[in-house]
Amino acid sequence: MLARALGLGLLFVSGAAAQTFAGRIGIEVEGPNEGSRSRAFVDLGRGFRPLTTPVDDRGWPTTDAQVLLFDIRPVAAWENNIDDPDRFSPDWSGRYAVSFEGRADLTTSSDGRSSIENLRYDEAANLTTADLVVERGTSLLQLVFRSTRRAVGGPTNTGFRNLRVLRPGYAGSRQPYTHEFLDAIPPFQVLRFMGFTETNADFARWPETLEWNERHTPADATQQRLGKRIGVSWEYVIHLANITGKDIWINVPAPATDNYIRELARLLNATLRPDATIYIEHSNEVWNPGFPQQRWNLAAAGPEAITPLRRHARRLYEISRLFGEVFGTGEINRRVRPVYAWWPGRTQEYRDALNYMRATYGPVSQYFYGLSTAHYFGARVPETAAMPEILAAMRQTSEASALLNRQYKAMADEFGVKFLIYEGGPDNGQNYTLPNNVLVRNVGQHILANRGREMREMVVSDIRDVFFGNGGDLYMYFTLSGAYSRFGCWGLTEDIVNRTTEKFQGLYELIGRGSPPRIDRFSSSATGTGPIAPGSLLSVYGEHFSPKELTWSYGIWDGRVLPANLGGVRVRLNGKECHLHYAGPFQLNVLVPPDATSGALEVTTPHGTARVDVEVSPFAPGIFGYGLGNVRYASALHAGTGVYVAPEGALPGIVSRPARRGDIIELYTSGLGPVEGSYPAGEALTRAYATTGVVRATIGGVPARVLYSGLVNAGLYQVNLEIPGGLSPGDQLIAIEAGNRMSPGGVSLRIAQ
Known part of the structure; x- marks a missing residue:
């Protein structure tokens, strides 16, 4: 009801300036275990x-x-x-x-x-x-x-x-993700969830498989491993993408059955934002002997009389087909993008697999979006090496990979696909231990090198010159956050609240830095004027808010909890957290808390905070509406139907007809004041709450009988009224009164002949 009623009543605007590599760099999301530095939940x-x-x-x-x-x-x-x-x-x-x-x-x-x-x-x-x-x-x-x-x-x-x-500062919150975590995500176009969903976990031995009903769900005690339930549930993945406006890169577990894959596709199709792109890998590094998926694929290949290399490619093809059944074949390589990844550096094995696929299933570009490899630059140096030698070796490794990238790009062009990096960045986690797990002496120098000021320029040069400079299309940095140790120094940051690291600054240089938000004006979302009432929707106008247009339609967690962060934007009114209905580059629609009082409205993004003083009044009646020609019509439905009260045929794809004497209509309004009982603030309502005060209405200056008035969803009041007699045909002004305040004029209702 809320989307239907407000769809024609709120003006959404868009526009954002592109940066050099904006939209072409993604990030791996750290798994939220007890040692995670992401502070995700x-x-x-x-x-x-x-x-x-x-x-x-x-x-x-x-x-x-x-x-x-x-x-x-x-x-x-x-x-x-x-x-x-x-x-x-x-x-x-x-x-x-x-x-x-x-x-x-x-x-x-x-x-x-x-x-x-x-x-x-x-x-x-x-x-x-x-x-x-x-x-x-x-x-x-x-x-x-x-x-x-x-x-x-x-x-x-x-x-x-x-x-x-x-966590501290979140008492009473029902939001899944912290603002600190969400603040770090806006620069990146794609979120990869290999670690988040624990793709590398050892939970099945071939021929054991993974069924859909064996997966994690949000109802589980923990999102860490519980038997076969591994990795954070897909619902959390989808919600994160929905509230951040990001595309996703998922890794389908190697033991997953066709039914698991089909159900995963159905869940994504039903609940992920329709504009979100899905990159798909078959597991992760199926070539890597250190991972259980390599052993599973190897064991499965024997009875199927196929090499593990080719089986891996064929399984991705099967995943592509299964997703095509759900999304439609026309969405393959458009919205759904299967990515073939194999052993870095072994270009001949890539070619063997792709030639096999072309000979067996036709042109590769019909079912694979791209080929992908890892792109790390590390330092294999003596254990006595100091930081300058480590940095020099890392730079040399980076520059030496340019030729290999050109080879990958040429192969991608030959097969008509894109060239992507599934993981990349500094790699100092391969040379820290000697036989018998004896720690090398210079592990600390590797860690310090990854914190040094040289790292910014090195990251920029590797991604800009060595990858994009040689024809690359999408680079997935590994990883957003993580501790530095003998196991690697992967993270852009070692603590998600610190985005000033040299690595993070390098990524900002490549992608572009956002500007602090600016507030120009604000108004009631219903009327376009003030004042503002508790429990109503407030529109804030300015610039540098969310880089992408997002609404809470796909951001309501668990079917109830409204988002307090959309696109990296959060809002507080007089110190109270607000929930967001819409966030775009130039406009925000904000749900005013039911106990709000006058005070400072603060809009915070990862790039700063803007403030403006807002007056809150107990009553601020207003009628949602939409423009047709020079007339602003009220958002109203004929009671019990989906038929709009409007000139017949005036709304493309929507059934509408004028109102007649005696018709009962449902008028969608704002700011009608207190309601009976206490409703769950910040949630989608499951029932209506009647107003405690008297609400009156007039049409063309003639009193209309009000049959009911109440809050029917977050920020949305409904007034049921009867069309009075004595009205002339055509457009008649409609107004409502609550708390001795009248709604602003200029809103009309079409009356039939």
Whole structure:
């Protein structure tokens, strides 16, 4: 109803300036485990380490338990042998809001100072709440649950359910993702989810397969591995893409059945933004002997009498066909883009696979969008090498790959596909250990080299000159965030709140820096004027808001929770978080909180904050409308139908007819004041809430009988009224009154002959 009613009532505008490589660089998203530096989830409970105690079918403990919430110590503090000379660890101190279903004695275990305060149990709700206070310097934290009682009056030592541990500053929030995480994403066009969905996890031995009903869902206790349930659920992937406006790059698990793939395609087709592009790989690095998918593919190839190289290519073709069944074959290589990736440097093996595919299934460009390889530049140097030698070796590795990139580009052109990088960036994670896992002496120098000021220019040169300069089409940087250690120095940043690193600055140089937001004016979304009322929609006009037009239509989490961040934009009114209906480059439509008061409106993007003072009035009646010619018509439907009240045939693709005497119409309005009962703020409503005050209406100056007035969805009031007699045919002005305030004039209703 909300989309239908507002679709003709709000003006959406667009436009954004392109940068040199904007739209051609993507990013790998770090998996949100207990050591993740991405701070992705508001709720730490989404990524706690799976329990070793007995659990139920969703992963919740059925006995007393300890839950590891985070371990952000530098590698390898647990061996008293730290790699990092700076011993860096993010600061996760603050006051966390804890809640869970059941009752327990709750304590903490950490490497720093932490405590539980305000522990309370509500027997009626069977809900325990507490504050978890974590002091600076704490890098390892567990919650300890003793004397657990899952059910009211039940036995002890029976566990708990639905644990939530909300980060500092997010008490009461139902948003899945933190603003800190979302602020880091806007520069990148494509998000790759290989690590996020744990593609490399070892969970199946051929001929064991993965069925759709064996996957993770948001209802699971943790998004870390639970048996075959590996990686963050696809619903979280889709939601992240929907609220950021990004394209996605997904990795289909090697053991996934055809039914799994078909159901995945159906989920994406039904819930991902229609303008989002989907890049698809068959698993990840199926050639790599270090990964279980290599062994699975190798074992599967034998009985199928095909080489592992060709089976991998054929399976991608089958995935392409399955997605084509769901999206339509015309969407393959347009919206759905299968990408063939193989062993870096082995161009002849690429050619063998692609020639096989062409001979067997026809032109490769009909079912593959591109060929892809990894593009890392590292430093294989003696363990005595210092930082200058490491940097020189990294630069040499980068420059030496130019010839190989030209070969890949020529091959891509030959087969009529694009040339992409599925992973790329500095690679210092291959030469840190000697036989028997003995740590090399200069691991610290590798880490410091990746933090050095030379890294910015090196990243820029490698991507701009070595890749794009040799014909590349899309570069996926690995990775957005991550700790630096013997295992690699992959991240643009080691802590997502720090976007000033040399690597991050290099990517900004390539993609372009955004400008701080600017507010020119604001108004009621319904009327285009002031004042503003609680629970209504507010339009903010200016520039440098979201680079892409986004609405909450595809950004409502779990079917209920409205987004508080769209396209990297968030809004606060007098200190209260607002939810966004629309975000574009020049306009925002914001849901005013139901308890809002006059004060400062703040629009924050990753590039700055703009402020303006806003007056909030208890009543600000207004009628949503849309323009036809020189007339602004009210957004209204004939009651109980989808038929608009408008000149017949005036709205292309929409059934409409004028109103007649005695007709009952549904008029969509704003700012009608308080309602009966308390509605869930920041959620899509599931029922209507009648206004407490009297609402009046006139049409052509003639009073119209109001049959009902109430809040029917977030920001949207509905007034049901009867068309009075005595009206002349044609366009008649309509107005409503609430709280002794009249709606602004200039809105008409078409009356029949």
